[in-house]
Amino acid sequence: MRPSRLVATIAGFAAAAVLWQSGLAFAQAPGGTASPPAATTNPPAAPAPATPPAVTPPAATPPAASPPAATPPAAQAPAPATPPAAQAPAAPPPAAQAPDAPAGDGPFGEDVTLTAKTIVFVSGKATWDRAFEAIQEALKSVTAYLQKQNVTPVGPAMTIYTSTDDNGFSFRAGFPVAQAPSPAPTGDLAVGQSPAGKALKYVHRGSYDSMDATYEAITNQLDDKGLDAQDLFVEVYVTDPLTTPEDKLVIEVYVPLR
Incomplete structure (x- = not known):
């Protein structure tokens, strides 16, 4: 009320x-x-008179304690950047290295002594772009002659390079025989002796076109050792160059020394 x-x-x-x-x-x-x-x-x-009930104010609920504000960590000085290690300048490409010799081939540049052999050969000249074809044609001529004379070769075919330049080369390609045929061959065919004396032996495996790398490695080795080679070299075909696939050729290269 x-x-x-x-x-x-x-x-x-x-x-x-x-x-x-x-x-x-x-x-x-x-x-x-x-x-x-x-x-x-x-x-x-x-x-x-009605006494209104005393209104008891609700007990004040103390506010929840707020967590203390996080104290930001002290700013750390950035770690000094580590300068990159100085890189060595790129090394120039190495000169052609001697190829790894398969087992049984011996070291690259093995010291050997050549013995002179009687050979029946064809002399010729060729440019480098058809070197292998010219050698094959010469060996076919010698093979035909020996078969006609009933003469059996006593060793694998070989080519003796008697002179070379940037454009081509002069050569003798043939087979060793036990003795000179009689009568002596005529025309492009001839009988002679293979080189003899001290030499270095190298082995090439693969196509004839890929022999440039082998000869470059040979030249580098001769220069490094200060060796004085004769102005000729000999290739001996361990595999038959007339029937073996070119990429399967095995050729021994002999460099006679002075």
Whole structure:
């Protein structure tokens, strides 16, 4: 109940009590007209003003403790950059190296002693771009002659390079025989002796066109050792150059020394 309405109710009860007392006195007065007795029921007592319950403010909940602000780590000085290691300048490409010799070939540049052999050969000249074809043609001519004479070679075919230049070479290609045929061959065919004496032996495996690398390695080795070679060299064909696939050739190269 709001306070203003509570005050108005109490004032109404007080006025009623005054009127009741005045009527009672008038009834008791002489000659007065008897009034019916008033109700004996006491007027209800004014209700005690309702005391509003005390409002208990909710207990303040302390705020949750906030975690302390993270202290940023002290700025660390960046590690000094490690300069890259100085790289050695690229080495120039090495000169042609001696190829690895397969088992049984011996060392590259083996010291040997050549023994002179009687050979039947064909002399000729050729350019480098058709060197192998020229050698094969010469060997075919010698083979035909020996078969006609019923002469059997006593060793593999060989080519003796008697002179060379940038454009081509002069050569003798033939087969060793036990003794010179009789009568002696004529025309391009001839009988002679193969080189003899101290020499260096090298082995080439593969096509004839790939022999450039082998000869370059031979030249480098002669220069490195300061060796004085004769102005000729000999190729001995371990595999038959007329029937063997070119990439399967095995050729021994002999460089006679002075």
